[in-house]
Amino acid sequence: MTSEGLSKYCEEDEDLALAYYDDDDDFDTFTDGDVDCSCEDGVLGFSDPFNSEVKPRILLMGLRRSGKSSIQKVVFHKMSPNETLFLESTNKICREDVSNSSFVSFQIWDFPGQIDFFDPTFDYEMIFRGTGALIFVIDSQDDYVEALSRLHLTVTRAYKVNPDINFEVFIHKVDGLSDDHKIEKQRDIHKRANDDLADAGLERIHLSFYLTSIYDHSIFEAFSKVVQKLIPQLPTLENLLNIFISNSGIEKAFLFDVVSKIYIATDSSPVDMQTYELCCDMIDVVIDISCIYGLTGDEAVSPYDKESMAIIHLNNTTVMYLKEVTKFLAMVCFLREESFERKGLIDYNFHCFKKAIEDVFDVRLKVQKSRKLLSQRRWSKQNTLNGAHVQPH
Numbered sequence: 001m002t003s004e005g006l007s008k009y010c011e012e013d014e015d016l017a018l019a020y021y022d023d024d025d026d027f028d029t030f031t032d033g034d035v036d037c038s039c040e041d042g043v044l045g046f047s048d049p050f051n052s053e054v055k056p057r058i059l060l061m062g063l064r065r066s067g068k069s070s071i072q073k074v075v076f077h078k079m080s081p082n083e084t085l086f087l088e089s090t091n092k093i094c095r096e097d098v099s100n101s102s103f104v105s106f107q108i109w110d111f112p113g114q115i116d117f118f119d120p121t122f123d124y125e126m127i128f129r130g131t132g133a134l135i136f137v138i139d140s141q142d143d144y145v146e147a148l149s150r151l152h153l154t155v156t157r158a159y160k161v162n163p164d165i166n167f168e169v170f171i172h173k174v175d176g177l178s179d180d181h182k183i184e185k186q187r188d189i190h191k192r193a194n195d196d197l198a199d200a201g202l203e204r205i206h207l208s209f210y211l212t213s214i215y216d217h218s219i220f221e222a223f224s225k226v227v228q229k230l231i232p233q234l235p236t237l238e239n240l241l242n243i244f245i246s247n248s249g250i251e252k253a254f255l256f257d258v259v260s261k262i263y264i265a266t267d268s269s270p271v272d273m274q275t276y277e278l279c280c281d282m283i284d285v286v287i288d289i290s291c292i293y294g295l296t297g298d299e300a301v302s303p304y305d306k307e308s309m310a311i312i313h314l315n316n317t318t319v320m321y322l323k324e325v326t327k328f329l330a331m332v333c334f335l336r337e338e339s340f341e342r343k344g345l346i347d348y349n350f351h352c353f354k355k356a357i358e359d360v361f362d363v364r365l366k367v368q369k370s371r372k373l374l375s376q377r378r379w380s381k382q383n384t385l386n387g388a389h390v391q392p393h
């Protein structure tokens, strides 16, 4: 193992010493964000010149009652799925800023089903230009012929404006379907949507499909994958996690956004749904216990802080270990009981991992700040020029 592993991801080349795990019991060393959910249930903010530059935009689209608002409320507002039954139909575009951390920082635009966004008075080019991902929600319990033609129309228009958009199709409300039925629906929707694109000579457009429901963890998993594609540092995070687990005797590690339970990265071993669900449950337990027994009544105190950590021993000799990484991120690991005996080593490696993550954050923050400053300067320069036209001396 060499030093390049960690240091190449950090701009400031600080010497990090990461202990690595081997079968002997000794230590070998080598050198080497925030949910700011300010939901603006309001009209579009096209006039804000800095918005699209700083945050990639995620659009939630689909026919009426397909489940768009429910997805947003369940994933980002902790609404219980049953409560969504009472949600009223959205009749205006709802924009929400989600800036969980410097990595997870994006906007969600929830489009009311009945809006005809191809109305000539509606500037869809402006919307698509700044979009990172377009999620199209299809109600799998309903007849989806109309939804498919709408999907085709939306995707082809959006692609013309911005070919870099990631097109994500949520085949939603699959909780009412049997496993066979789910697979069959997915295959059918996949085939029809791609056939329509091929007929239009647009087979280069790539659509990703997910089976989702707000009644289980599938919606969180799908959203995690959508968000991960928008995180430019994802390969860096994955590499850091790979290095961390291989040196600590850990089997699987996730980096979670605590509030939304979106995992923003994991190591390169495959993810199974059960493991992911266990992580979500563990985060819920930690936050709930902390809210009930840990808070002193002072509202300014968060139930999740630097001291937050939890260890759960499962009955199959597996240990789950949760630790705070940043204000809003947590690492959740799975490891065997015998590996957990070397907790000191794991904690030491975790410390190095955390330091590396902070460095990645720092670089991103610096870049964002200087970009914002540059835009502000340009903006005020332009305003001064415009002002000079209005009031010439």
Ligand SMILES: Nc1nc2c(ncn2[C@@H]2O[C@H](COP(=O)(O)OP(=O)(O)OP(=O)(O)O)[C@@H](O)[C@H]2O)c(=O)[nH]1
Pocket: 062, 063, 064, 065, 066, 067, 068, 069, 070, 071, 081, 083, 084, 085, 086, 087, 088, 089, 090, 091, 111, 112, 113, 114, 172, 173, 174, 175, 176, 212, 213, 214, 215
């Ligand atoms: N069974 C099931 N029902 C769901 C799911 N997601 C949403 N629903 C229900 O679908 C209905 C419509 O949900 P909304 O979120 O209001 O749909 P919408 O797409 O925002 O609708 P508009 O605002 O009219 O565009 C509600 O009664 C939800 O409870 C799901 O995963 N499974």
